[in-house]
Amino acid sequence: MKNMKLLLNPFVRIAGLQSLVIGLVMMAVTSVIAYYANIALDGVLDIHITTQQLTWGKAFLYPFISVAVLIVISMILAVMAKTHFRIIDLVGTILMSRIPFIIGACCGFFVKLPDVNTMVEHPASMLQTSIILTGICTVLVIIWHVVLYVNSMRVSCNMTGKTLSIVTIIAIIVSEVLSKFLLAWLL
Amino acid sequence: MNLPIQCPSCGDTLHVKSLLCEHCGTEVSGNYLLPPIARLSPEKQHFLLQFILCSGSLKEMAALRKLSYPTVRNMLDDIIAELKSFQ
Numbered sequence: 001m002k003n004m005k006l007l008l009n010p011f012v013r014i015a016g017l018q019s020l021v022i023g024l025v026m027m028a029v030t031s032v033i034a035y036y037a038n039i040a041l042d043g044v045l046d047i048h049i050t051t052q053q054l055t056w057g058k059a060f061l062y063p064f065i066s067v068a069v070l071i072v073i074s075m076i077l078a079v080m081a082k083t084h085f086r087i088i089d090l091v092g093t094i095l096m097s098r099i100p101f102i103i104g105a106c107c108g109f110f111v112k113l114p115d116v117n118t119m120v121e122h123p124a125s126m127l128q129t130s131i132i133l134t135g136i137c138t139v140l141v142i143i144w145h146v147v148l149y150v151n152s153m154r155v156s157c158n159m160t161g162k163t164l165s166i167v168t169i170i171a172i173i174v175s176e177v178l179s180k181f182l183l184a185w186l187l
Numbered sequence: 188m189n190l191p192i193q194c195p196s197c198g199d200t201l202h203v204k205s206l207l208c209e210h211c212g213t214e215v216s217g218n219y220l221l222p223p224i225a226r227l228s229p230e231k232q233h234f235l236l237q238f239i240l241c242s243g244s245l246k247e248m249a250a251l252r253k254l255s256y257p258t259v260r261n262m263l264d265d266i267i268a269e270l271k272s273f274q
Contacts, residue, residue: 015255084264089257158261 023095037108093152
């Protein structure tokens with residue numbers, strides 16, 4: 001039970017510089033796995049299997065730009081909510097909240113999409129067990145990330161109740177839309 | 188023995204009715220409010236005691252309690268908010 005709590009809120013124990021280092025290392029590892037598994041992490045809440053080979057640039061820039069947008073938006077909202085926080089805690093814990101994406105990136109090793117023509121001609125070809133299981137797995141990964149993100153804001157900014165709900169919902173929606181536009185414009 | 192701070196019947200804050208000198212047996216009666224820190228829960232009083240013993244260092248507190256710095260700071264912020272509500 002205690003370990004389960006730590007899986008959902010490790011920030012009670014880990015924050016500051018430690019979380020920043022762990023978060024950055026894990027994001028780099030996720031990007032390397034995403035490159036080899038051909039998974040595009042192109043957005044705050046996105047895990048997509050691509051039919052084309054990813055470049056190293058895209059494999060690294062997609063997640064790093066997305067998380068940078070989420071951090072900036074969260075910081076602006078935390079300032080607007082008049083909460084006290086240390087930038088290093090906010091940045092570190094949000095970076096650590098992306099750790100579940102490692103599992104999402106690994107999903108790419110277990111699934112192979114049929115080519116585009118086959119998918120158009122025979123949509124039923126998408127109904128493979130591996131594709132369905134990967135879909136379920138990625139949804140669970142995203143839910144885990146959202147729970148970690150909410151807890152990162154709770155701990156690093158001492159937010160609770162309505163403020164926490166409103167800030168996190170707005171931050172996720174705005175960051176998702178903004179990161180999509182930014183990635184489409186930059187890459 | 189822990190000092191009771193809440194009424195076991197209705198949950199309201201208890202007041203001090205009498206004080207006793209153990210040396211000469213003099214008893215002072217009245218209706219005194221408990222000092223703000225005594226009105227905090229035993230866990231929060233223990234936290235404050237530790238905080239003072241750590242010379243007010245949240246970093247040291249975090250290491251002692253094996254918790255992260257913002258978690259300890261949040262605990263202190265909650266105590267500050269509660270103490271302010273007593274005023």
